[in-house]
Structures are given as C-alpha cells and as structure tokens.
Amino acid sequence: MRAALSIITRQVRRSWPRMLLWGLGFAVLSQVFMLLALVARFGALPNYVTFYDWIGNVVRIITSTPSWADIPPIIAEEWLIEVGRMNYDYGTGISVWSLNVIPSRLLVLFGLGVLIGLAASLARRESCSAPERRGATLATGAGAVLVAMTNATMSWVVCCATPTWVVGLSMMGLGVSTSLALERLGPVFSYLGFALLIATILGLALRKRARQRLYRETTHA
Amino acid sequence: MTFPILRTSLISAAMATLASTVSADTISIAIGHQSMCTDTYTAGIVVKELGLLEKNLPHDGKYADADYDVSWADYSSGGPITNQMMANKLNFGVMGDYPLIVNGAKFQETDSLRTLYVAGTGYNVKGSGNSIVVPVDSDIYSIEQLTGKEVSTPVGSAAWGMLLKAMQDNNISTADYVLKNQSPAVGAANIAAGKIDAHSDFCPWSEIMEFRGTGRKIYDGSETGVPYLHGVVVRQDFAEEYPEVVEAFIKAIYQAGEWIRADPMKAVTEMEGWTGVEKEVLYLYFSKGGHLTLDPTIKPAWVDALKFDHEVLVKEKAIPPLDFDAWITEDYAKAAYADLGVDYEAEKAVTVDPKENNAGLPMEIWHARDGVSSYPDMPAFLTALAEMTSTGAKLNASYVYDSETGLKLFGKTAFWVKAGDAYTTFLRKGDAESYASANGGALITFEDAIAEFTAKG
Numbered sequence: 026m027r028a029a030l031s032i033i034t035r036q037v038r039r040s041w042p043r044m045l046l047w048g049l050g051f052a053v054l055s056q057v058f059m060l061l062a063l064v065a066r067f068g069a070l071p072n073y074v075t076f077y078d079w080i081g082n083v084v085r086i087i088t089s090t091p092s093w094a095d096i097p098p099i100i101a102e103e104w105l106i107e108v109g110r111m112n113y114d115y116g117t118g119i120s121v122w123s124l125n126v127i128p129s130r131l132l133v134l135f136g137l138g139v140l141i142g143l144a145a146s147l148a149r150r151e152s153c154s155a156p157e158r159r160g161a162t163l164a165t166g167a168g169a170v171l172v173a174m175t176n177a178t179m180s181w182v183v184c185c186a187t188p189t190w191v192v193g194l195s196m197m198g199l200g201v202s203t204s205l206a207l208e209r210l211g212p213v214f215s216y217l218g219f220a221l222l223i224a225t226i227l228g229l230a231l232r233k234r235a236r237q238r239l240y241r242e243t244t245h246a
Numbered sequence: 247m248t249f250p251i252l253r254t255s256l257i258s259a260a261m262a263t264l265a266s267t268v269s270a271d272t273i274s275i276a277i278g279h280q281s282m283c284t285d286t287y288t289a290g291i292v293v294k295e296l297g298l299l300e301k302n303l304p305h306d307g308k309y310a311d312a313d314y315d316v317s318w319a320d321y322s323s324g325g326p327i328t329n330q331m332m333a334n335k336l337n338f339g340v341m342g343d344y345p346l347i348v349n350g351a352k353f354q355e356t357d358s359l360r361t362l363y364v365a366g367t368g369y370n371v372k373g374s375g376n377s378i379v380v381p382v383d384s385d386i387y388s389i390e391q392l393t394g395k396e397v398s399t400p401v402g403s404a405a406w407g408m409l410l411k412a413m414q415d416n417n418i419s420t421a422d423y424v425l426k427n428q429s430p431a432v433g434a435a436n437i438a439a440g441k442i443d444a445h446s447d448f449c450p451w452s453e454i455m456e457f458r459g460t461g462r463k464i465y466d467g468s469e470t471g472v473p474y475l476h477g478v479v480v481r482q483d484f485a486e487e488y489p490e491v492v493e494a495f496i497k498a499i500y501q502a503g504e505w506i507r508a509d510p511m512k513a514v515t516e517m518e519g520w521t522g523v524e525k526e527v528l529y530l531y532f533s534k535g536g537h538l539t540l541d542p543t544i545k546p547a548w549v550d551a552l553k554f555d556h557e558v559l560v561k562e563k564a565i566p567p568l569d570f571d572a573w574i575t576e577d578y579a580k581a582a583y584a585d586l587g588v589d590y591e592a593e594k595a596v597t598v599d600p601k602e603n604n605a606g607l608p609m610e611i612w613h614a615r616d617g618v619s620s621y622p623d624m625p626a627f628l629t630a631l632a633e634m635t636s637t638g639a640k641l642n643a644s645y646v647y648d649s650e651t652g653l654k655l656f657g658k659t660a661f662w663v664k665a666g667d668a669y670t671t672f673l674r675k676g677d678a679e680s681y682a683s684a685n686g687g688a689l690i691t692f693e694d695a696i697a698e699f700t701a702k703g
Contacts (some may be wrong), residue, residue: 067432082333089334089483092358099332099356112431115454116282116522119322119431181429201401201425209564 029230044142051138101129147229164225171218277338278327281521285476288502298498355566360482365542369475372468375449376408379461387675395443398428409446473551496582503540526643543594601652614640624669632699648673
C-alpha cells in the first residue's frame, strides 16, 4: 500500500497541472451537460439568469448561525447562479425549470474531475495493458457517474423542490416511486462512487508498481 | 467546537460591510412570499402592496429610534423560502401546509436554528384548493376512471398529499396508475395539450385551467376532508429579538383579510394587477362563499391536519421529525389580536364549512362594465344571464354553488340539471346524474339553461 501511495504521490507531482485541468473541466462541463439535458428535455432555451452574492451570503450565514456544526450544510446549499426557463403564461411568470450552480457541488465535481484525471494518467498506455485500461475506464466511469449523478443541481417548481440529485433524475423522466426510494440513498451512492474511484486509482498504482518491479527484474536478468 | 477569534473577525468583517448600507438602528425585515399561491396573499402580496406591515410597525420603547428596511422576495414555491430562511436572508416565510412542515422539520434538524409557526393566512376546512383536473374534452369524469391512467402532480406539495389520500380513499393502489412528478406550469400546459390524463395541483392552478377552458375538475380536495391551510413561519431568533415586529406582521395579515372582505371585487381586481392571476379566478377564492376563509388563528384542527401531513411526508419522503409543541405558538397572534381589540379565542372557535356557510348564498354574474351582481334564485340568475348575453354584453364570469359540497363554481364549468322548473348545479358529473335520475330531471348544458330563459324573454 505504501508503494502504491508513493506512486500516486509521484504521479500527482508530475501531472498536477493536467489534473487541475481535469477538475476544472469536469466541474464546468457537468454544468453545461445538465443545461443541455434540460434544454433537450423541455425543448426550450433558458430565458433568465440570476447571479447571487455568494460571498456575502456565506458571511451572513457564518455570522448569524450560532452552531458551527450547522454552518457547512447551510453554506452547501447556497447558490451562485440560477439559469432557467420562466413561463409568463401564468401570473407574473413562474420558473418551469432551472439549473442552479452551487459552489459546494462544483467543489465536489472538481474533486471528482481531479480523481478522474489521476486515474487517467495512471492508466496511460505505457503503464497499463489494454484489458487493464478497459477495466479501469469502466470502474472510473461508474464511479464518476455515481458521484456526478448525486451532485446534479437541476430543479423545478414543485412544492418543497430544491435542487437535489433525485429531482434532477425525476426531471429527466424517472418515476416518482423510484425517485422517492432513491432519494435517501444519495449519500451512499456518492460515497460509493468516490470509493470506486479511489479503489481504481489504488489498483492502477499497484499494477504500475508491479510492472515497474517486473521491468527491473527483467532488465537485471 | 468554537473558534472565537475567527468568528469575531468574520462578524467584524460582516458588520463593516453592512455598516456602509445600514445604520445601527435599522431593523431589516425580509419576507418570502408566493404570488402564484392564492392562499398566501393575505400575508404576502396584499400586505406588501398596501404597506400594511409598515403601518403596524412599532415606533415606541426600544423601537423609538428604529428605522425599518422591509424587503419582499417572491418565490414560486415554499422550498426555496425555507433555504433562504436558513441562510438568514429571510426572516418570515409564507407558504402552504406541506412546505410549512418541511420548514419546521428542517430547522429542528439543526443544532441551533428554529422557526416558529405564528399565524395562519386562511383555510378551507374540507381541503378545497387542491384538486384533480383532466383535459376539458376528456371522457374521464370520476377519480375511479383514473385506474391505469397517467396522473401528474408536483410531488411534495399539498396537492400530492391530497392525491395520495384521494386514491387510497377510492381503493386505487399506487400500482394501478402511473404517477408523474410535474411542475404546475408544465402540468397545466400538458392538460391544455391533452398530453396527460390528469393533473393534480394546488391553488389556484385548477381554477386557472377551468377558467381558461383547458381543464375540467373531476375531484375536489374537499372530498378528502383534510383541511388545506397556509401560514406564516418566522425565525425564532428574529421573533425573540423583535416580538413586536412579529405582532405587527400578524396585525397586517388580519387587516389584509378585512380589506378583502370589505370589497372582494375591488380587492381581486387589484390583486390581478399585482400577481397576474385572473381576477375571476381570484374571486372564486376570496369572495363571500369562496374557497378560502381568511383567518390567522391557529385552531386545534389545523394542528391535527399538519400532524397528518407530517406523517405523509415522513412515510413518503423521510423528512425529519417535528416537535409541533415547540414549533407552533399562538403567543404572537394573541398579542396582536389584543392590540387590535379583537377576541382571538372567539375567532379561533369559529370554523367555516362551505356546505353550511354557502347554503342560500346568491348566484353572481360579473359584468365586465358593471361589476358583480347577485341573484337570489336560479330563474333570476338565468334571466339576467339571458338578457346580458342577448345584448352582447361582455361577461367576465358567473358563479354558482355545488349542491353537494357547497363549493363555489364557475357557472360555465358546473354540471347543470333541470328537474321540472328547478335548476341545480354540481361539481361532478356523477352527482348530477344521480340527482337527475332521483328527481326525474336531465343534464343540460349551461348554454341550454340560459337559452331557455332567452326564449322565455
């Protein structure tokens, strides 16, 4: 395990700019993907965007919440940008759907992207066989899907609606009973996704270590 | 765990930021309301537009030097209001029963934050306001016919709770129909386009669909017998610091109700301008005999209804527990009523049941130019309609009552039965047919009923 961690550390030192790019790219592209999914699902482009004073709101939360334990979950729900579709056929307008850009979720998606970048660099052609790469890709993909899915921030106007991951799935057509059953499993899926990714990274590092040892033994022989 | 230095620094930074815009004696009051939810209007749009809160805010004692910064934020549903209250961007929230419960439970889930349920806005004792609507040309006329059909609803709303209970009451299991989660605007659009078999929604969506001629109500929430109510929550820290402000808000709610009752036609016309919801739809709610009884008192039956709703939410959505005794308080409302010189206990003891209250109420016609006129009986009502339509007068709406439940209905959407010379109106086709067969009558259209009086004239 120590050897694997040492390989991961070396890999991070060598390719951290690339990993950062993966993180940023994943966080941004996931928002774009969700927006495109909403446009495709509802067949209409967004017609409003609202920017929120995220920093000011965070300061307000910290100063007005007595318990430190309460602060992180409240900040985690703070929005930075809301973009969506307003229907003006009713009243003074009612939001039909919206995508909420939430910094806490962006951070999670950034972390996810970094891990994917790390897995990708460990699984590069020279250090991995084709079947190993396929397995790693599959495991990384599954982990990424689980984490990304549980960090979806799409919402629509139903009472009590907040941009939870299951609302996003529901908007994409998931049945009500299934979505209600899945709602409680969100954290489990998210942890499972990260666990899968981390296990894949460790596995790839161990394989790389084994290949390096084999290479050294072959060379010495 | 505490970090006094960090915390002090942050508070100082925040104070410095705020100091540039707000003086030391300024009390900020932020209220989240919903202009697309009729039952919240007496604590929302009416109070805002008439400046009723400002008129009641205290200016003596510890408030002698206070300036007030009152701000209003309009939301499409209750959920975001709760989030904003948690972030302390809103002090007050106005919402319906299900979101209210989520609000209380989410706050009680935290270590240090709480809200208080301090007043109602209005209610329908039987549950009218929620209903199930089908496309106007649909051949579905009863809830039993929804077996095997697709039904949409905003999951988590009071309409969703009503739908679940209605289906259970009619022995329709969840496996017998396809439930879809749909927002009101999309649900209404799908009903108009005939893309969904039925849609269940909260106030005033069903009536908007009926008024626009796109939807037809087949089930009214009153059939479940579970009261439908809306109310006001306030952050407990704010209420404890400024109890007189909370009392001022409740006084404003009471006065908003008085203002509406004084002249419903004028009130709904004003409200249409503020909210964009058609005045004829609003009249169905706010006029005498309408769906909504404006009453801020908190009755024991409301607490029971909220507990019932909480059980539904726990079962279906696993929301946190809610200590109702800690959450609900009448203290502020009682103090506000005392200041107004109104007997809180007396008003609390009164519950309006549409079936009893609306018996004998006159039918009404809303003439576009002349306003609303009342008619004590059907012949007078139909004669007036016949005369007005024969002259080409523009009529905004007409109103009758369901003889089964006492619910106020649009004349054009009611089912009409003529038995002998008597005309009776119904919400449901089944009730109309039963009445007709029991009384030797026949179903006729609204237009036919008017035509008979046109011919007589």
